Amino acid sequence: MSRIIRAPVDAGQVITATDLNNTYNDYNQPTALQADNTRDQAFDLPHFQNVVIIKNTQLNALGNTGMLHSAPVTTVASELAAPIVVHPVQDAAGTETRMSFGANGWVLVAGDCLRVWWNLSLKCYYTGSPWDNASALGRYNIPSDTSPPGNVVITDGFHCWLAYLQWDITSAALTNFVAVPGQSDPTTIGAYEGFYTQFLNGGTVISPWTVSSYAFANNGVMPAGNKGVGFNHEWFAPYGMFVHAPSGQVTVYGIRLVITGILHSGHLASGDQENVLIYDYNVGDKDQYIEYKGGRISAVHQRLA
């Protein structure tokens, strides 16, 4: 039923109570109480017999429980070379802390959407000045303050870890995790491995360090041999969000968070010169790693409209 239309009675026409009652029955039809026949503000959620927006919700812990940063914590080390192995977030015993939706999973249909949020308390560690390794990406030249001006090589600071979401839409066994839609797993980009930035739909970059001129820069130059000072971000809590509206039915059995790195920014040398994140094995060393503690991941399955 859509808009209710019933013609008025003409003068001289004989009618009965049935005709009159039909006008009331118009409103008893399914979907009769809609914007065409009633005003929008006539209804509120309590008037409905069930929850009309939310279909499923779930909350799970990530990593290790507890508020303190002391042991046990779990670590993920920088990649040293291809092939890349991403690290699923897990507890101190090595058991993945993932979101499982049970044997039947969550059945998303067209008109639904899946929303996921997560956070994880962590600290990035490094030793020395890995950003200044001879082949590290992101090094560039500015003048030194000597006369005549020399050259100082400093870093742009665009290194990062990447945390992103994977889901399993195959079975409740949760052995087939792949990147969520719009997010890629590590892929080959020319001579590098990494990610195209257009496929970071479920990704969050995490800064491993920051390097500052530390009050030395002067009118665009640095003292000879001074490459700035690195700082550790200490403990902080990165977070992320993912949202997806499938065009057809998808059964989601589980979601997990994985971490990988260390990457650096770049762009393709030709074509559309698309921006990318690429692994920088030059800074990869087991001295560069993340310690993480606890966090939360929550998901909502709801109607789009």
Added chain:
Amino acid sequence: MKQWTQHDARSNQTVESGQFNAEQQAARSMIAGLDRSQFPEGCLTNAQVTSAALHQCYIFSPWDTGVTGALGEQTVRRAADAETLPEQFRAVNYQNYGSGWITAFETTLQPFKGGNLLTEWYGNCAIQTFFNWTQRASFIAGTSKGVANEKFLGLRILYNGVVIAERIGPAKPMDHFSISGSQQVPSGPVILTLQFKPQAAGPDDAVQDQATNDFICQAHLFGNRVFAIGRFR
């Protein structure tokens, strides 16, 4: 309580057309004028309402409208004038940017029937932070020059050109962010605009590579996703 009928119709009663039409018009008027307080709790089912009668979600993940070929990035600064070092994003540099807010994403939300509109914007960013503390932008006691050179990234959300949420934003060199806000909005299409503001060059910032003259990437947004939900009452 409003009246449903003007009189009771009995079986086989013959009425004048004017009487019938008055009744019909009155009934329709009453139904159209029903207030939410006149409905008992739990009296309706989902089948009785049409789509978007109560709420409507809008998903841009990755955002792909408003700025040509955005694909989750702010590509307004990925043009030829955004040439940077090969190991950096093609992005905002101090050749193509002076100061001020940059529109990264804009779209029209419809249908929007009037009510509360909540927007969540999550993404990643690159910010050139090396020169956030220099000789002329020093805060060391006794030597402070009083010049701020903070390298954060401002973020804000606008509905129909009006700012409804704003934050200082991320400040790490490679960082992630979120900003969310909600506001009551009248019915009709809503123009959603998302803007960011890198910081202008400081007094001691290097702006290009000495060897290649490539400009240095100053700021970039990528991996952006937006969720908005309108709740109509």
